[in-house]
Amino acid sequence: MKTLFEKLFAILGGILILFLVVPLVKMIFSLDFGVAKKVLSDLEVLQSILLTLRSAMWATILGIVTGIPLGYMLARKTFPLKSLVQAAVDLPVVVPHTAAGIALLMVFGRRFLGGRLFSFLGLSFVGTEAGIVIAMTFVSAPFLINAARDAFAGVPNRVEEVARILGASPLQVFSRISFPLALRGILSGALLMWARGISEFGAIIILTYHPMTTPVLIFERFEAYGLKFAYPVAALLVLICLGLFSLFRFFASRGDRRK
């Protein structure tokens, strides 16, 4: 028998879940089969979806390589200005993403120092896939860094200390103990970062309108042709994302069962 308290909480939570799910479900179920087929054969749409998934993947890889060490340092070490570093990590979450795009443009734009330096290496961030990758990295890295930090903080200190006394170097403790134990949290952070990268619009549209990622393409079709031409692309992107996340969750739960 549920108490009044539980019923109230279930109703309030249920309202939010409906609010989150109904628009997406409606969009998917409104999809006309014929239109979907047409969208699927639209090269521009397919290229933009591939570009979005690929760029978000590169951003995530960049995040993994740099964010895991940072997450570990934040969880385990004390260093000067640590709280400032933590605040800097969280900054992209609170900054409006169009503003983040402007900020990135003012560093990596062709007329600015960062952009010029990178142009020597043959790298340009305006109107290129590299630009999409850095925009995605900027806005989504906090998810991975914070997840890695929390995962490392969850590894008992004592376990790492005993490993060292038993003969493991700091690198061996990290690779054999801390990292494997934090892996699940890191993976879920990486997945979140990838998902956040895919959905990014504001920063990308400022830095790199072309080539078009799917969120930009949806916006453009909505502006130029209206809802009828925009929503099939949106529905397709949502379906692909849902499929991929379900797949990841399935493998993650299988991994858990094995443990």
Added chain:
Amino acid sequence: MIVLKDVTCKLGVFQLQPVNLELREGDYWILLGPTGSGKSVLLSIIAGLIRPDEGHVFKDGRDITAVAPEQRRFSMMVQDFALFPHLSVFENIAFPLRVRHRPRDEVTREVKAMASQMGVTYLLRRGLKGLSGGEKQRVALARALIVTPDLLLLDEPLSALDQIIKRELMEELKTLHRKYGIPVLHVTHDFEEGITLGNQMAVIHQGRIIQQGTPELLSRQPATPLVAAFTGIRNIYKGAIEVRNGSHLFRKDSVVFEIPMGRAGEGVVAIPSEDIVLSHAPVESSARNTLMGEVRELRPRPPLVDVLLEVQTLPLIATVTAKTVEKMGIRSGMSLFATFKVASVKVF
């Protein structure tokens, strides 16, 4: 041989006072102290996890104060075992060999031999889930001993276990220590554990080593009331010492008994509960102190029983065997005489 020379360390408000300690080949050292006394800090300094502010740690004459923990060739087992939850029992035991890059065949051979020695061969292919406290302890011990360390550090290794397994494992630790001869530093707050296992003991309190020596010396001649309390002496009283006609007397409220020595004034005395003889009538013997009291409570501590007497306002515990309780028909409310020798009273 491990030597600590004037080691001090400040951690927040905690201050470890200069510590001097010598761990010789074959020693089984017990570091006894209450929670927060600094025993784990001292262990961490020896292990190399904490750098002391001052002083040095020497191993066989070499200063290892700045040497990293992994290069000290020590091993450690802790209260919650700190086993690696993502590794199998086999890989847990093999860990010290793997990080030393030992060949695969050697790892397999040595892990199997150690597992057989510790009686955990049947667990080797399993994960850690579902292992009992005793099994985890054996796995942790196997992992600690597989590289034959130069010093084995034990941080409250038996605290998480129930009494039966604890006694069993104490025997095992004793046997292993005899067999390997590895010096051991065992941190605990349990004197019974200490006296069963150790041949050397140090009592630490508020960051200071109060007394060190053999467990027998500490229980026979405790330097302070705290050491007396730690060594299991429960009858500790604060009162007035009087010197009358060459005799030393201790007075607590209206209870007076003779003590072997002491300066007149305020003092603390302790009477080991095992040194008190109970009788239904006053006994003629060489023991000069006889007090009459009423039995308030019987506290079984198999195979012993603590009999709590109330001598006027003074609580007095006498430890006897369960058989004695039965034979004398001791029960609550009964009046008994408690007799003890003047020489058995410790004066601080």
